[in-house]
Amino acid sequence: xxxxxxxxxxxxxxxxxxxxxxxxxxxxxxxxxxxxxxxxxxxxxxxxxxxxxxxxxxxxxxxxxxxxxxxxxxxxxxxxxxxxxxxxxxxxxxxxxxxxxxxxxxxxxxxxxxxxxxxxxxxxxxxxxxxxxxxxxxxxxxxxxxxxxxxxxxxxxxxxxxxxxxxxxxxxxxxxxxxxxxxxxxxxxxxxxxxxxxxxxxxxxxxxxxxxxxxxxxxxxxxxxxxxxxxxxxxxxxxxxxxxxxxxxxxxxxxxxxxxxxxxxxxxxxxxxxxxxxxxxxxxxxxxxxxxxxxxxxxxxxxxxxxxxxxxxxxxxxxxxxxxxxxxxxxxxxxxxxxxxxxxxxxxxxxxxxxxxxxxxxxxxxxxxxxx
Numbered sequence: 001x002x003x004x005x006x007x008x009x010x011x012x013x014x015x016x017x018x019x020x021x022x023x024x025x026x027x028x029x030x031x032x033x034x035x036x037x038x039x040x041x042x043x044x045x046x047x048x049x050x051x052x053x054x055x056x057x058x059x060x061x062x063x064x065x066x067x068x069x070x071x072x073x074x075x076x077x078x079x080x081x082x083x084x085x086x087x088x089x090x091x092x093x094x095x096x097x098x099x100x101x102x103x104x105x106x107x108x109x110x111x112x113x114x115x116x117x118x119x120x121x122x123x124x125x126x127x128x129x130x131x132x133x134x135x136x137x138x139x140x141x142x143x144x145x146x147x148x149x150x151x152x153x154x155x156x157x158x159x160x161x162x163x164x165x166x167x168x169x170x171x172x173x174x175x176x177x178x179x180x181x182x183x184x185x186x187x188x189x190x191x192x193x194x195x196x197x198x199x200x201x202x203x204x205x206x207x208x209x210x211x212x213x214x215x216x217x218x219x220x221x222x223x224x225x226x227x228x229x230x231x232x233x234x235x236x237x238x239x240x241x242x243x244x245x246x247x248x249x250x251x252x253x254x255x256x257x258x259x260x261x262x263x264x265x266x267x268x269x270x271x272x273x274x275x276x277x278x279x280x281x282x283x284x285x286x287x288x289x290x291x292x293x294x295x296x297x298x299x300x301x302x303x304x305x306x307x308x309x310x311x312x313x314x315x316x317x318x319x320x321x322x323x324x325x326x327x328x329x330x331x332x333x334x335x336x337x338x339x340x341x342x343x344x345x346x347x348x349x350x351x352x353x354x355x356x357x358x359x360x361x362x363x364x365x366x367x368x369x370x371x372x
Contacts, residue, residue: 004141007148011273011290013100018298027110035098039171039254042207045288064091065200071187077235122268162260169257173209176244264322279333
């Protein structure tokens with residue numbers, strides 16, 4: 001096998017399509033069966049459209065929502081609005097990931113579904129990675145890309161520094177129906193120790209996703225109790241929680257979301273998407289970064305497999321390209337996150353930014369990229 005991708009989310013599926021299109025033999029290991037829901041804000045900056053069209057994977061086939069406006073509120077309901085320079089689209093991961101999976105299958109990508117990687121080791125003597133699967137099989141590949149998302153047991157096996165640090169964050173996601181919600185708007189609503197995003201996706205549905213602390217949940221006992229006692233103190237969130245129809249009975253929940261810095265190359269594995277670094281949801285651009293990371297990883301792997309570069313040159317080139325594209329965005333995202341969550345500071349920041357629209361646009365530009 002030329003390329004093995006560990007994880008079949010956005011980064012893994014896009015890299016698989018990219019590399020298969022360049023003529024390489026590609027396999028993907030994914031622990032679930034498509035389609036499936038994921039905790040995700042489901043907003044994508046339009047910066048990704050040229051790349052997806054090059055992959056012959058234009059998301060227009062899914063009839064996504066076209067998003068061009070941004071709304072931010074403080075815990076007390078104070079608000080500011082702005083135009084999105086480049087704009088974006090809203091589409092569920094349930095639909096988008098399955099769409100990319102079907103394309104990859106049709107183009108000859110091999111999938112090992114409902115399986116996980118338990119160990120990956122590079123054998124320098126033969127220039128191959130040996131990848132152990134939970135079902136007992138061992139696969140070999142010339143290049144391995146880690147595209148498995150925010151956190152996995154593989155991070156422990158690779159002894160990644162961030163994995164030993166406990167994270168206080170958890171994420172919750174619903175799909176909703178809420179008649180009258182503008183389909184061109186993405187709204188971010190602050191509350192004590194967290195913030196929630198809501199925006200349209202395909203059909204007449206909305207994605208409602210929020211980040212908060214485990215302590216917030218522990219204090220109130222249940223997700224429903226926390227939403228009632230904490231989120232609903234923001235009048236915009238109270239209106240959503242009281243009026244919206246929830247389209248599945250239980251929310252999707254993920255724990256241990258870490259925004260700590262990560263390395264884009266670990267033990268000769270190229271990390272892409274959230275496995276390489278996670279931008280705060282408040283900045284709303286994680287899906288675009290996953291796709292852009294896939295483009296960088298696929299290009300570096302292709303040059304190595306085409307004997308244009310050595311392995312060391314591939315790893316160095318990818319690491320430099322990744323840092324040039326994303327390091328500043330992640331730093332800004334972490335800085336922006338510290339401005340929100342606390343009720344007093346959130347009120348002051350939103351109140352100040354209402355009178356400084358240029359700063360709002362500058363922050364959005366610093367956390368979004370250019371078309372690629």
